[in-house]
Amino acid sequence: MSFGFVAFHYPRPDYAEEFTDRVHKACEFVASRPGALSAECWVTTEGGVVVTTGRFETEQALRAAFSAARDAGVIVDADEREHRPREFFTLLSR
Incomplete structure (x- = not known):
């Protein structure tokens, strides 16, 4: 079983x-x-929506990655450019 995410920006x-460049770096x-x-x-x-996807071995790895990204300032909870x-949706493979 793996965990993932999908986010629509x-x-x-x-x-x-x-914005897209920043999301690529994230x-x-x-x-x-x-x-x-x-x-x-x-x-x-159409170019109006940026979609990010990801997959992780465990839920803990997903949460740790996002925590590290927030701590490093790579991602923010809100962006005035949006x-x-x-x-944001967390996914579970079945």
Whole structure:
């Protein structure tokens, strides 16, 4: 069994490229943490939504990766470059 996440980010159009670059860096950081299997950044074909996905060996590894990313300032709970709150879901493989 593995644990994952998917997050939907809604950057303001004038910050889309800057925001996407920041999210790519966050995915690289998270993917480098112990127990991480993957972390990726996607952009919808329309370009309005940035989607991040990831997979971890354990729930503890997922939580530790995000805790480390927050502590390092790589991710923040809210970003003024987003025009609506992001949606974050923790996933469990079955």
